[in-house]
Amino acid sequence: MFRIRVCEEEDVVEGELKSFSVDGVDVPILVTRVDGELIAGTSMCPHEDVSLVGGCIRNGEIVCRAHGYAFDLHTGACSHDPTLSWRVYKITLASGQVYVDLA
Numbered sequence: 001m002f003r004i005r006v007c008e009e010e011d012v013v014e015g016e017l018k019s020f021s022v023d024g025v026d027v028p029i030l031v032t033r034v035d036g037e038l039i040a041g042t043s044m045c046p047h048e049d050v051s052l053v054g055g056c057i058r059n060g061e062i063v064c065r066a067h068g069y070a071f072d073l074h075t076g077a078c079s080h081d082p083t084l085s086w087r088v089y090k091i092t093l094a095s096g097q098v099y100v101d102l103a
Contacts, residue, residue, distance in 0.1 A: 003092060003099045006031060012038060012098065017053050017062070019043035029089065029100060032057065039073050040100045042087040046071075046078070052086075062086065 007020045012033045019028035030043040030052055041062070045052050050066040057063070061070040061079060070079045071086035078084040089100035 001101050001103055003101050006040065006098045006100055009038070009093060009096050009098055015057060017055055017057070019051065019053050025102070030062075031091075031098060032062075034060075034073060038091050038093070038098060040089040040091050040098070041071075041076065042089075045069060046084045046086055047081070 004022055006022055006029045012018065012031050014033045017030055017032050019030045021028045028043040029040055031038065031040045034057055043052055045064040045066065047064060047067060047069045050064060052062055052064055055063050055065040060073055062073055063070045071077065074088065076086040076088040089102065092099045
């Protein structure tokens with residue numbers, strides 16, 4: 001596992017799904033803030049590899065804009081298909097910078 005810098009904390013707006021390209025990482029990292037808590041995961045929906053940016057947050061889940069698949073913001077579990085899971089990353093804040101731990 002390694003820790004990588006994604007963005008500055010001030011770049012993340014409450015309720016906004018925003019992705020960040022990171023050198024050395026193939027898929028952008030999505031970061032959002034829900035009720036003040038920072039949450040990070042892959043920016044792609046595991047259902048059909050569609051960007052989750054443009055989707056929404058509803059009832060503790062991130063909802064894909066393309067087909068409406070919903071994933072728990074903390075566990076990544078899919079409420080539509082138990083065989084799917086959204087990749088959630090642990091966040092560390094340091095000096096106003098957002099870092100995520102990648103496997």
